[in-house]
Amino acid sequence: MSLVTPYKKVQRLVRRILAPDLSVRLGVENPDFLGMLADRRCDGQSDMKEKGRGDVSHGSRVRSQFSGSSVLITGCSGFLGKALLEKILRCCPEVETVYVLLRSNTKNGSAAQRRLQEEIFPSSCFNQLRRVRPESLSKCRAVQGDVCLPRFGMSEEDFMLVKEHVNYVFHCAATINFNEHLKTAFKINVDSMIHLVDICKSIKKLEALIHVSTAYVNAPVRANHVIPEEFRSVPADYWQLKSRVDKMSREEVSAMTEEILESSGHWPNSYCLTKCIGELVLRDLGESLPYLIVRPTIVTCAYKEPEPGWIDTLVGPTGLVLAVAGRSSLKIVNIGSSGRNPIPWKFMLEAMPGYYHRHPTDKSRGPIFFRSSTVYRLLDLLLHQLPAVAHDVVSRLKGGKADAARTMKKIKDALGVLKYFTMNEWFFESENMYTVLKAMSWEDMYFFDFDVRSIIWDVYFTIWSHGMKVFLLKEGPVYYDTSKRSRL
Structure with a gap:
């Protein structure tokens, strides 16, 4: 029996029970809906005890590995970085210290800490953490730095702290602007990887390095091809290409960008090319490191955690630490749904316009497809x-x-x-993702589930629509009887 079969049966059963209008029956008309979606968040120990399963935290390998450990995270000002930081603090309360690399406009280290307190923590991403474990926020220490600089521009004191105490490194920092100037994209997505490898080689007790890349390092591969969880080569010598871009002025690079993207392998933009080269740098320079490359496809809103529908930008690495903590042979994991739970366009075409028809925003009528x-x-x-x-x-x-x-x-x-x-259209192989899932205990699945087969897409698109309205437009959790149509 196919692994996907039980999930398909559950999805069909849910739709049959909730028919005929799934998005209405499951939508935000029900004030308890979002709370029910989040009932598996790891603070719900009392619920698990009531069900006779006791405290599940003792059987979690991931939590035990993070116990007493220190973590370095880059890119915490971004969507994935915030979600990762919140997840570690909430679900791994025994973690020793989380070092958060942040840029600052001054040379005073306190400026980075102030940015952490005033820009990162106030995010609605941390609402649940503030309710259940507010003391965990004190475990964060801001480290002033810039991934574009050697040794990330850290002070000698901060570098020694990282060198002596850090066990796990999560590299989420990147430019996600698809049309970023090629020179800037190389600096952020490629140079940062060179500096990261140097730092990780100096860390004395490094257990794992997790690099968040993108599945679209395979963007030039067209439809009808299964994209494996392997490194993708660049036709040109990427070191020569980097040297060429470094020596050119910004004006010269701008004039040559299309030619460079085409001659390097028919890349659609600077983002995909430089993320691919960043992976190759890690492969070639970090061969001795216990690393894992995580390749998400399209990153949208949160399904359940930290808040259903949470999103803070117009654009689940934690559990994967299992794959590298024991020096596993896994090096690349695609995180996508095309293989086991593909997204039919009809769900988006029906769910999102339907939501905005019932809950129009104050500023627009919502999307029309x-x-x-x-x-x-x-x-x-x-x-x-x-x-x-x-x-x-x-x-x-x-x-x-x-x-x-x-x-x-x-x-x-x-x-x-x-x-x-x-x-x-792309079809991303995801066997390594399921290899990791099979290795996880029931307790780890409770805390760190990232199985895309469990997502019911028409429900998800309703959550996404709600999240854009609440977290981006700041219009609050508006219900059916209080929404008002905007008029031109």
């Missing part, structure tokens, strides 16, 4: 481009600021960047 590109372009012209031009004309006549057309162009350019990924 079209199967015809001609209809889309016509409505884009009539509803977006022409009104923006008219707005700018009126604003200029009144002596005001005219930037609506420029804003619409930025939005259109952003959609154009995503077109490559939404109009192509």
Whole structure:
């Protein structure tokens, strides 16, 4: 029997029970819905004891490995970095210290700590942690630094702390701007990996290095190809390519970007190319290190934790530490659903517009999906481009600021960047992910479940829609009877 079969049966059963309108029956009309989704968060020990299973924390290998250990995390100002930091603090309360690398505009180390307190911790990502384990926040120590600099620009004191005490390193820092200037992308995604390897080689008690990459290091591979969990080569010598980019001015690189991307392997953008080269740097320079590369596909909102629907940007590594803590042979793990739980487009086409029809935002009517590109372009012209031009004309006549057309162009350019990924199809092999899942105990699955087969997609898209409204637009958990339609 296929591993996916039980999950498919459960999904069909849920839909049958909740039919005919799943998104309404499961949607935020039910005030307890989001709480029910989050009932498996690891603070629910009392619930587990009531079910006769006792305290599950004692059987968790991951929690025991983090007990008394220190962790270094880069990229905590980003979406994945925040989620990872919150997860470790909430589900691994015995962790000794979490060092958070943050940039600062001053040379005073306290500035990084102030940024941690004023920019990172206030995020709604930490709402649950503040309720159940507020004391865990005191285990964080900000380390001032910049991943683009040798030794991450850390002070001698901070570097010695990392060298002597850190056991686990999670590298989440990266530029995720698909159209980042190629010179900047090399500096952040490639140079940082060189510096990271040097730092990890000096750490005395390193147990594991987890590098968060992207499944789209295989972007040039087209449909009908199974993409394995292996390193992808770059046709050109990547060291020569890096040296060439380093020696050129920003203007020269800008003029040559398309030619460089094409000659290096038909890359769609600077992000995919430099993330691929970053992996190769880790492979070649970090051969002696206990590392694992995690390749998520498209990162959207949280399904259950830290809060259902949580998202803080318009764009589950912890459990994977099992794969490398024992010097496993696994080196790359694809985290994607295409192999075992693919996403049918119809769920997005039905769930998201349906949600915004019942819960329109104060600022817009929500997304509308079209199967015809001609209809889309016509409505884009009539509803977006022409009104923006008219707005700018009126604003200029009144002596005001005219930037609506420029804003619409930025939005259109952003959609154009995503077109490559939404109009192509990839099938990512994920056998290593299931190898890790099979090695996990029941207790670890309770705390650190990342099995994509359990996701019910039409439910997820409803959660995503709710999350964008609550966490990005800041309109609060609005229910059916209190929503108001916006009027043009």
